[in-house]
Amino acid sequence: MVEQTINSIIAAAKELIGSRGVVEDANDIAPWLTDWRGRFHGKAAAILAPANTGEVAAIVALCAHHGVPLVPQGGNTSMVGGATPPADGSALILSLRRMNHIRALDPAANIAVAEAGVILSALHDAAVAQGRRFPLSLGAKGSATIGGLVSTNAGGTQVLRFGTMRSLVLGVEAVLPDGSIHDGLAALKKDNRGYDLDQLLIGAEGTLGIVTAATLRLVPAIIDRAVAWVGVDHPATALKLLRYMESRSDNRIESFEILPAESLHAVLTHIPGTRAPLNRSHRWHILIEYVGEGAAEALAGLLQTDLIEDATVSANEAQAEAFWRIRDSISEAERATGPAMQHDISVPVDSMPAFMIDAARAVEVAFPGVHASAFGHLGDGNVHFHVRAPAGVDGPRWRAEVGEAASHMVHDLVTKAGGSISAEHGIGQMKRDELIRLSPPARIATLRAIKNALDPLNIMNPGKLV
Numbered sequence: 444m445v446e447q448t449i450n451s452i453i454a455a456a457k458e459l460i461g462s463r464g465v466v467e468d469a470n471d472i473a474p475w476l477t478d479w480r481g482r483f484h485g486k487a488a489a490i491l492a493p494a495n496t497g498e499v500a501a502i503v504a505l506c507a508h509h510g511v512p513l514v515p516q517g518g519n520t521s522m523v524g525g526a527t528p529p530a531d532g533s534a535l536i537l538s539l540r541r542m543n544h545i546r547a548l549d550p551a552a553n554i555a556v557a558e559a560g561v562i563l564s565a566l567h568d569a570a571v572a573q574g575r576r577f578p579l580s581l582g583a584k585g586s587a588t589i590g591g592l593v594s595t596n597a598g599g600t601q602v603l604r605f606g607t608m609r610s611l612v613l614g615v616e617a618v619l620p621d622g623s624i625h626d627g628l629a630a631l632k633k634d635n636r637g638y639d640l641d642q643l644l645i646g647a648e649g650t651l652g653i654v655t656a657a658t659l660r661l662v663p664a665i666i667d668r669a670v671a672w673v674g675v676d677h678p679a680t681a682l683k684l685l686r687y688m689e690s691r692s693d694n695r696i697e698s699f700e701i702l703p704a705e706s707l708h709a710v711l712t713h714i715p716g717t718r719a720p721l722n723r724s725h726r727w728h729i730l731i732e733y734v735g736e737g738a739a740e741a742l743a744g745l746l747q748t749d750l751i752e753d754a755t756v757s758a759n760e761a762q763a764e765a766f767w768r769i770r771d772s773i774s775e776a777e778r779a780t781g782p783a784m785q786h787d788i789s790v791p792v793d794s795m796p797a798f799m800i801d802a803a804r805a806v807e808v809a810f811p812g813v814h815a816s817a818f819g820h821l822g823d824g825n826v827h828f829h830v831r832a833p834a835g836v837d838g839p840r841w842r843a844e845v846g847e848a849a850s851h852m853v854h855d856l857v858t859k860a861g862g863s864i865s866a867e868h869g870i871g872q873m874k875r876d877e878l879i880r881l882s883p884p885a886r887i888a889t890l891r892a893i894k895n896a897l898d899p900l901n902i903m904n905p906g907k908l909v
Contacts, residue, residue: 445533446488448509452535453489455505460498464541466490475516475536478524479583480778480785483872485528487514492538496616496624496655502537503653503902504622512902513537515649517560517588522787523871525595525648525907534905539590542655550575553661554613554630559590559654566659575661578605578697582771590654596646598867600698600732600770603822605662607867608645614658615641620651620898628658643893648869649904651897668697669738670763671746673754674725678796681729681821684750688731691745698732699822700770706818709776710769717769721753729821730770732763773818774827782838783831784846786853790862792824799826802856806830810849825866828853854881870908878908 457465466472467489476485491513493499506513512534516526528534543560550573557566563577563584570576581587581599591597593615597608605611613630627641644652675681681701688696704726710717721728733742739756746754757763777783790798803815812833819826830849832841854864858881870878879887890909894901 445511449488449511449532449535452505452509452511453491456489456491456502459501459505460491460493464492464494464498466492466538472536475519475538476528478522478527479520480522480524483524483527485514485530485534486532487528487534487536488532490516490536490538492541494541496542496618499537499539499542499618499653499655500622500624503618503620506535506902507621507900510900510902511535512905513653514904515539515590515594515653517591518562518583518586520583520587520591521595521871522785522868523865523873525869525871525904526591527872529906537653539588539653539655542590543588545569546656548573548575548661550661552630553663555659555661556628556656557589557659558656559588559593561589563587563589563592570661571664574664576664577611577659578662579608579611582774589657589659593645593654593657594647594649595869596867598820598823598825600700600820602820602825602867603699604694604697609642611660612641612645612657613660615644615654616656617644617652617654620900620903625652628656630658646869648871648908650894650908651903653903665734666736667738668732668734668763669742670757670766671729671731671733671742671754672720672766673729673731673746674721674723674752675727675729675750676725676752678727678799678821680750681727682793682796684729684748685822687748687750688745692733692741693735695733695735695738695741696731696822697734698730698820700730700819701821701826702728702730702770702773702818703816704728705814705816706773706777707769709780710772713776713779714768714772717765717772720755720766720769723753725752730766732767777829777831781832781834782836782841782846783829784842784850784853786828786830786850786857786864787825787866787868788828788853788857788862788864789823789825789866790857790860792822794860794862795821795824795826798856798860798862799828802828802853805856806849806852809852810845813845813849815849815853824862851877872906875906875908
């Protein structure tokens with residue numbers, strides 16, 4: 444009966460959006476059935492790819508009428524299985540990739556209106572061409588889409604100065620679970636008409652509606668920038684350096700990333716064309732981006748402190764990009780090193796150095812043979828805490844017998860420290876049970892009440908978040 448209903452929807456969808464917007468070939472669908480990490484695998488009879496908001500609304504209304512779920516997808520770069528359809532084939536994939544137009548870009552107002560399928564790097568290029576920039580970047584910028592970034596409240600490497608996606612979104616257009624359209628694209632500085640539906644949709648992971656476009660904040664293009672690679676002995680020293688530089692930099696530090704020696708080693712081993720920025724080895728490394736006139740000289744001056752062991756400042760743009768390539772390649776490199784449990788966590792910034800050391804040591808003691816370490820955005824208290832398996836183990840078996848228990852321990856330690864088990868990747872399906880286990884009952888009850896009120900048929904990305 445379910446298969447018959449889905450086939451009827453597929454046939455109707457061809458009438459609504461044209462055969463070009465309906466993908467049924469199994470080989471074409473296959474790449475979109477597995478998450479980026481390769482942890483979750485789903486099944487779907489078709490991908491529906493509308494070309495505009497009206498077509499999205501028609502598809503959603505059709506599926507709501509039949510009670511068939513939809514899983515929205517952009518670049519399929521979710522780290523938590525948030526865009527992977529269920530394994531039973533009960534849902535259809537709704538791809539936003541054809542909706543890839545930048546509807547407006549106003550450099551005077553510092554505003555861009557981008558559709559959900561616009562790739563982040565494309566928005567970067569369009570903004571730069573107008574003397575502006577969109578100040579959010581991450582390793583997946585070549586495939587991550589605006590709709591996904593809004594729906595997961597993405598962070599990235601510039602949160603220290605500009606905040607997460609929530610701070611950069613000025614308005615949202617979305618199709619709600621009944622097929623109606625929410626038009627909130629107007630960039631109003633003041634709007635007190637009750638609940639803020641835009642903010643509710645940001646970070647909802649497609650469970651309350653499908654984001655089709657967003658009005659985004661732009662900032663002036665960088666006049667000059669410099670990137671430094673610094674070696675230090677301990678995360679606590681890194682935090683001292685951050686505080687020292689913040690007090691003297693006039694809000695010019697855009698990024699302050701930390702990584703241990705083993706993360707650098709993984710990149711140098713597995714990513715062709717990378718090389719160590721410093722001549723000597725160091726236990727910890729920091730990547731700092733500084734912007735403003737005379738950036739290289741200013742940054743070099745700030746690094747004249749005995750807090751650091753060694754440092755180099757980019758001599759040109761190519762070297763700056765080479766430094767960033769190392770940082771952006773860590774996830775890819777660590778994936779190549781073998782099975783691991785990845786955790787996207789946050790704790791208060793001042794507590795992070797001790798947490799990075801103490802939590803890693805505690806996990807390694809509790810689970811002999813594993814290796815734990817963290818890297819990421821020290822400046823905003825968000826690191827990626829990975830627990831890697833011993834060499835030569837069977838990945839799925841290790842995850843089931845050891846990895847899951849290690850993850851529970853990491854999340855318990857994060858919760859005890861007053862932190863969050865999801866800082867920027869979302870909950871998806873990977874962390875859903877942990878969110879329920881560790882959250883206060885009032886929080887879960889409220890999340891479920893909102894979900895049930897807006898999506899009573901549970902057709903919006905089922906099995907994710909709540």
